[in-house]
Every structure is written in C-alpha cells, then in structure tokens.
Amino acid sequence: MAVYKKDLQVKRFPLLRKSQDQDHYREIAAKALDNSINHLNFAYSQKLSGAEGAVEFRDEGVYTYDIQGRRYLDCLGGFGIFNVGHRHPRVIDAVKRQLDQVCLHSQELINPWSAHLASQLAELAPGDLQYSFFCNSGTEAVEGAIKLARLYSGKSEIISTKNAYHGVSMGALSATGRDVFRKPFEPLLNGFKHVTFGDIDALAAAITDETAAVILEPIQGEGGINVPAKGYLKAVRKLTAERGILLILDEVQTGMGRTGRMFACEHENVVPDIICLAKALGGGVMPIGAFMASAKIWKVLEPNPSIHNSTFGGNPLACTAASATIEVLCDEHLPARAAVMGNYFMRRLNELKAKYPSMIGDVRGMGLLIGLEFKTAELRQAVQVELFHRGVLVAGTMNSNKTFRIEPPLIITESQIAFMVDTLQSILAEFTQEDIETLSPARKKRAAGAKRARAKGKSPSQTRLAPVKGAKTIKGKSAKADKQSKRIKK
Ligand SMILES: Cc1ncc(COP(=O)(O)O)c(C=O)c1O
Secondary structure, three states: OOOOOOOOOOOOOOOOEEEEEEOOHHHHHHHHHHHHHOOOHHHHHHOOOHHHOOOOOEEEEEEEEOOOOOOOOOOOHHHHHHOEEOOHHHHHHHHHHHHHOOOOOOOOOOOOHHHHHHHHHHHHHOOOEEEEEEOOHHHHHHHHHHHHHHHOOOOOOEEEEEOOOOOOOOHHHOOOOOOHHHHHOOOOOOEEEEEEEOOHHHHHHOOOOOEEEEOOOOOEEOOOOOOOOHHHHHHHHHHHHHHHOEEEEEEEOOOOOOOOOOOOHHOOOOOOOOOEEEEHHHHHOOOOEEEEHHHHHHHHHOHHHHOOOOOOOHHHHHHHHHHHHHHHHHHHHHHHHHHHHHHHHHHHHHHHHHHHOOOOEEEEOOEEEEEEEOHHHHHHHHHHHHHHHOEEEEEEEEOOOOOOEEEOOOOEEEEEEHHHHHHHHHHHHOOOOOHHHHHHHHHHHHHHHHHHHOOOOHHHHOOOOOOOOOOOOOOOOOOHHHHHHHHHHO
C-alpha cells in the first residue's frame, strides 16, 4: 500500500516567470527526461528532443522555446491544434476571465457557455448542421458520431477508408485504417469495412442494406496528407444520399480554417450529415471536441438526452476558449490566410522538388496542411532531425513513414515560410546518398545500445544521452547548423 510521506516528491511543477531566476525550474526540468523514461514510457529514451535536452519552456505565436533558450519555428502546430497560434492573447484572456467565474459546470444548471458555443458553431457550420455535442478529444468526437449514426439508422455497418486515422478508442480504432494500430487490439467492433480512399467505385461496391454510414477525412491527415481527386467528396455525398446512408466527415484535423476554408468540405460545397471537430477548436489553449448534426438526426437523442454523455464535455473553460478561437479565426480571416500562405509554401516546396528530384517524391496538400514526401523513410527522418537542429519543428504522419507534415499556425508569415524553406534547402544541399546510408545503421546501433543498458538496469539517459542539466550545445550537429541555431536564439 502506498503510504503518504511528507517528504515525497509531490510538489507541483513550478510555475515559470520569465523575469525570475530560472534555476529552480532548470533543476526540475533537468529531471524531465528521466521522469519521462521512468514514469511515462521507456520509449522516451529514443526521442530526439530528449537526447538534445530540449525541454519545453514557453511558447508564443509561431514559436516554441526550450529551456536552453533555443527557438523553434513551429511548422508542426502540435499536430494541428495551434491554428490561431500559440497562446493567442484573446483566447488566453477569455480563459483567464472564465477561471474567475466558473471553471467546470454544476451539470444541473443551464450551461450558457456550451449553449453559446453550439449556437456559434451552428452559424459557422455548412448547411443544416445545427446541434452539437461537446467532448474532450477527436477520438471522442468520432466515437460519438459512430454511435449517433448507428442510433439514427438502426444499422451497424460503417464504411471507412484504408490509411484513415480516426483515433484509438475501440470504436474510433475500428474506423482507423491501419493494421499497426488495429491488429494488437482485435477483435474490434463488428461491421467496419475499409475501402481505398479516393475510389468511389470501391465505396459503392461496399455498401449493403446494413450500412449505416460512411466516415471520411476530407483530406487524410495521418495517412500522409492525401488529397483526393477533385470531385471525390461530392461524388461520395451524392452516392450516400442516393443510397440513404449517412456521411460522417471527420474534420478533426482539417477543420477550423486549416485547409483554406473554415471546413475542408466547403471546397466542394458538401454538407455532411455529421461532422467531427476537435484539435484547433480549443485554440491551442483548452482541449475540446465536438460532433454536430442536423435537427432531423438529433431527434433520436431526444427521448434520452443522456444516452451519450460526458462529465467534462462542454465545460465552461473549454467552451470559452473555443468561442474566442472562432472569433479570432473570423476576425483575423485566418482560413483565407491559410489559403494564401499555403499557396506560397507549396510553390516554394515544389521548386525544391524540381531541384532535388532524387530526394523529394511529392508535395501535396491544401492550405496549410501540407505533406512533403521523401524518396525513403530514412531520408525523411534525417531531414526532419536536421530541421530540428536548425530550429524548425515538423513531424511525421502516423500512417506514412516517408512523409512529414507541415502544419504551422495559420498566422505564419511569408518571411517565416521563406526561412523554413531556405533552411530545408540548405539541408538538402548538404545531404548526400552516402550520409543517408551511414545514418541509418548508426541509429540502429544507438537503439541496440539503449537496449543493452536497459538489460543492465541502467537508465539510457545515464549511458548515452546528452546530459540535460546545463547542456548548452546541440550534440552531433554540423558547425553550420550550430551557427544557424545561435542565429535564431533570442
Ligand atoms: C482526422 C482525425 N480524427 C481523429 C483524431 C483523434 O483525435 P485525438 O488525438 O484528439 O483523440 C485525429 C488525431 O490526429 C485525427 O487526425
């Protein structure tokens, strides 16, 4: 039995004040890697940021800073949560004020903040999507949408697509289209089928009398930023309407302005029956998810409104953050900005593709949801690591290991995009095929070393990773990269 001890390490993580002496924070942050390895997951021993002592310190706008003062241009956007930028002042201000009034709701009185957000979303969303259910994540939004589709239709089959990513709870995972996530947890829910994304004939052939719904991402995000051919979404809408089945659009990643319209389905004037939102809805400040549908569909939730419910879903803090986020997205015209900046980004990346055809395989995307596909997964990884060393964050996609995503805050400027592309170009100019070949076995050797250390009962941070405390330099980085990272230090 755990015994409460006064001297136990139970103090909360210290609050940071930029002006204050940061020694206490540094001391605690120095333990971050060991704590991560020993109390979150051993796999942190393989994480690049751990090896580089890149412990998160603060963030603002399009930048994240680590404890050593290094600044990172955020072209990853927290996997798509920072559409309005990091800590947008209007969202922060709204949440701070909300903290002084009501944080979590009583569950009994009318919650005006969730009702207000629902009315805002009804105005914003396409077509007749009028009602919202609020939850805490994208996975939950998908889970709820699947349940609503089954309840409304009285049928159980759901058609999804190969390589889709819809989340990891048992229902959402059943819709997710990649074996590496699915297989270890089978059997999943009955009645899920996966067809090739973009293939309307395959979709038509998969429909049966028992089909309740089709679930799709308008652009597959984790699948590798796969943009379907123009007209696909419209054809899916027509087909599902003709066959009397529901269309669920998962706009968890594509929604809230990311692709150049508020919702990606607007590019094709498609109105889904159910839409799923999350990620950027909370303004990068609070977690919130939602699924929405028309009044006609919502009717099935009327006899027992708590048939699907969530204690934290719709809480005032999250709803206020989302309301302020919608205001910012509209007032600052961020969807349109994403379209303009996305065009510039893609044009510059396509120039790089033309210059380095042996390295870059494809550039694809819409707005500021961009996938850069390399010729090999090793090359993608090597370039990503080097970008990190030079102060630019990007990330791989879950279901496509040759592709990294570029998903910056929509407030990114042309000069910041130019900095990213120039940095990328300088890396590509330096990388040779030989570099890539030597890098790959070296990584394998490091992994084997960590495994041996683990077998001996040592923490890998004691054996091979850069000491976090007081670490001042980036290990294993070229002199040129070092110069660059100094340049971007604040
Ligand atoms: C399209 C899509 N749906 C659902 C999810 C799951 O969202 P969450 O991680 O918030 O549960 C994701 C996450 O990446 C996503 O991209």
